């Protein structure tokens with residue numbers, strides 16, 4: 001699988017939309033290479049996890065052909081993960097030629113947000129090539145060469161946010177944003193899955209808080225929480241010594257500047273993602 005981290009910032013971005021803090025001022029001074037835009041991950045050029053307001057900018061900056069994305073997995077309906085307004089532009093006089101269907105998967109709230117945001121401007125010619133499917137947690141579903149499973153995140157009570165396990169040709173990827181430490185139900189499911197299938201090859205952790213450890217009940221994680229999750233994964237046989245890890249979804253409050261992340265790789269063995277990072281496993 002090939003992963004491309006298109007956006008590695010938290011909801012407000014780094015620099016944050018309206019912020020003038022020291023970190024945001026420094027990032028503005030450094031320019032585009034230091035920017036962290038809203039969360040989006042591209043897998044093998046045809047699968048995306050999340051579609052933020054910055055998806056269009058990602059297509060410009062990194063040469064991503066958004067029309068080639070056939071499958072979109074949405075973690076939850078928060079604005080930094082699902083900017084549904086753009087989908088009215090996928091066809092009609094706004095895009096040609098669009099011949100392939102886009103399949104969007106998510107929870108019930110994602111479906112509602114899609115309907116609300118596209119209600120005024122959606123045309124039949126466009127909507128006929130977009131399908132939104134509500135997927136229940138813990139039930140694997142197939143698309144193309146992939147099998148994905150939505151797992152319950154810990155991300156507040158307003159909706160049931162998901163994290164995803166994605167499998168393709170014997171490889172597996174676990175995407176853990178936005179979430180605090182995972183609920184026991186999800187850990188149990190992963191443990192049973194790993195017993196029957198195999199360990200996870202690659203894990204990406206939510207690391208919104210970076211050097212601050214949030215503890216048991218938070219909706220996001222920091223490095224200390226990532227390490228606690230990793231230890232729990234090892235204890236349950238969900239990962240092994242060959243599993244690779246990355247961290248993402250950084251808040252400006254954690255001052256996620258390049259030089260501050262250099263020690264992370266050495267201390268934790270985690271890849272500190274940045275906008276545009278591509279890797280294969």
Ligand SMILES: [Zn+2]
Pocket residue numbers: 010011039078080081178249
């Ligand atoms: Zn987020």
Ligand SMILES: [Zn+2]
Pocket residue numbers: 015016019020021022023024025252253
């Ligand atoms: Zn700031």
Ligand SMILES: [Zn+2]
Pocket residue numbers: 076078155178
């Ligand atoms: Zn969120």
